[in-house]
Amino acid sequence: MLTRPFKARLVCLAAMVGLLTSLSTPAVEAASKSDITKEQFGALSDGTKVWRYTLTSGVLRVRIITYGGIVQQLDAPDRHGHRANVVLGFPDLNDYVTKNNPGPYFGALIGRYANRIAKGTFTLDGRTYHLPINSDPNSLHGGTKGFDTKVWTATPGRTGDGVSLRLDLTSPDGDMGYPGTVKASVTYTLSRNLLHVDYRATTDKPTIVNLTNHSYWNLAGEGTGSIYADKLQINASHYTPVDSALIPTGQIASVARTPMDFRQPVEIGARIRDNFQQLAYGQGYDHNWVLDGSGFRPAARVIEPGSGRVLSIATDQPGIQFYSGNFLDGTLYGTSGHSYRQGDGLALETQHFPDSPNHPNFPSTVLRPGQTYRTATTFTFSVL
Template sequence: MTPLPPGLTREFFGRADGADVHRYTLGRPGGPRVRVLDYGGVLQSLEAPDRDGRPGNVVLGFGDLDGYVANNRPGADRVFLGAVIGRFANRIAGGTFTLDGVQHRVPQNNGKNSLHGGPAGFDTRIWAATGISDGDGVALRLTLVSPDGDQGYPGRLTTEVTYRVDARDRLRLTYRATTDAPTVVNLTNHTYWNLAGEGSGDVHEHWLEIAASRFCPTGEDLIPAGDPAPVEGTPFDFRRPARIGARIGEPDPRLVTGQGYDHNWVLDRGAPFAARAWDPASGRLLTMWTTEPGLQFYSGNYLTADLAGTGGRPYHRGAGFALEAQHFPDSPNRPDFPSTVLRPGEVYHQETVFALTTADEPPVA
């Protein structure tokens, strides 16, 4: 085994599919401490200080490997805690799409739709791991080869996801993928955040700001319906900080269908950030930047109390929120959306960065 660089440690975490699974810890003394699994590329925990300097884990996860494996079993109501999502994040309507005149069928695991790459998506795989240390911090690179036909997707896809705690103590996620045949790719990370601390209750008192003037309205199946629409005058307007729970119960049919927020925002080009979230109890402030055109904000609507977290406490509805940087849902069936097609000789690239600081009040741009 190749020795790991300073600032990165490795420990045995269990066995899945007949193979060993490991947990890696990244960080430096006094900075954030990040734990990542090579199972599903899961971000299991992230410890960051509150306004008084006290560290706490601010992401949802399971305490052992059995929790993740059980959540991925057939018939499980999967919640994708902290996982890398692929090949295609979000939903594909009807589980079908046409590429270069050829129709492809992918698993219908969300009603009639395909969700998050199918029942055996990238969140269920064991990734190869490599440690990296350079002038910009310490990193863990995860690599996965998805064969042609995997979950119905064409082309042999090689994917790299790199978790880096950089020199500025930010968490940087870099994605890279190549293919040997035309395919569609949409990768993201499904971390749930609770800035008051994992297992501390719901996130409805968190303040959220999203740099987006439009969002994708959805129908009953949570597939985008029609063109992106202005957020102005709707419960989806987070251009100025607002509490997550302030309008979540309004009788807007797009909220009622999803039992809360589970929608794609069309990020404004040239904005100083993609999103910010602030917790008044701890003072923690999360700032997010991304190269992606869209952001799926999910308010943890389907979390249930039978999910026990890393701290042993149950995750009720709204126990965390996800900010999933990605292309738009159902893009393979929507030529008017930014393309998710990847061809041989091209490189899929995405970078998403998270910074955790503190503030005494919700910041206003």
């Protein structure tokens, strides 16, 4: 069951994560109080307006568009206080509409089901459901018109020491083959040096739900080149191996003595070309790690040595998908005007496991009427 009746505790824990991180690294002081502004980012072909909200905390600036709930830009300071955009993305709406799905899903909210479902098929309560195949032979990130392609309804707000943007979306029964009318809401809250993301969903019929954000990070700055020199730590002793179609085999394997071991900080590029079948399947890292522990806890940490920027991720989810940007091929041009090539960004998607509905030994993603799907993730920025 996915009910999580502890929003207040999550916010307190998120604040604690930010405090602990700031205590362990030099503090970055806020230059001004938090604020939120709104501007039009364009319109779809049917005339639907898309808005961009800019959230500022004095330390960070985050730009979110209502199309796909996309984090379009996130500016963070380096060790000298110089800010740079550290997420990959596009400069205009047309690129997001025409190139982001199928494609990289830069910055988008993913649903109804993040990651892959084998052959686009799952069975729930004795009934089999069929989903669009958009990553042959599988269904990926909710199908051809997942949550990343929808225009969400936005409600700005303020917290005690920050600003927030709540995004709401109703997905009708049968949307992309999924049963039940699902009402989803995602709230981005920016406070000082952390971005907290709170996810909720309800349904009127039994269904499956697995939501995440698909931002790509380059802590040296978007468009500056490879992330292979970044040091990555993932708090996971196990991962879920995949087959050649990148579907979990059902095994939960130890990371020990393999290139999948990130329990201590390791350069991402140090072992990415090792003779290891899992890396060959993914053309690099594109796997789900089984996070150690339970509850809201540290999940991963990325250190960019040149700038000193550090990204710490905490979540209550059981897994995190680390993707090393293997399929970026130089054909996409980002907000800086530079092309994105293999390894130019990394994604760390907090989630339930891929293809969970087809693996009874994986944590359940079933959501039933009367239950509330609730999960949270915090991204905390600091410097070394």
